[in-house]
Amino acid sequence: MQNKYIxxxxxxxxxxxxxxxxxxxxxxxxxxxxxxxxxxxLPIDGGIVILFVIALIFGVYKTYGLVAKKTS
Structure with missing residues (x-):
């Protein structure tokens, strides 16, 4: 039945x-x-590198927090 819907x-x-x-x-x-x-x-991509670095740091921080919580 589900295959018909897909x-x-x-x-x-x-x-x-x-x-x-x-x-x-x-x-x-x-x-x-x-x-x-x-x-x-005004350029559109003025702070895109800074935004990418902040997002990368935040992602590593959240991942590390989840792994630390899971192991303890």
Missing amino acids: FASILISFVGLAAMAQESGRFPSPPTPSNGPGPPG
């Missing part, structure tokens, strides 16, 4: 994917970008 979910997903992949003539193509003002001077 098969139906996959089938519906593929049908939806195929419907979205087809190009329709009803919708116009997106407009071409104009040569307006440039992007602002």
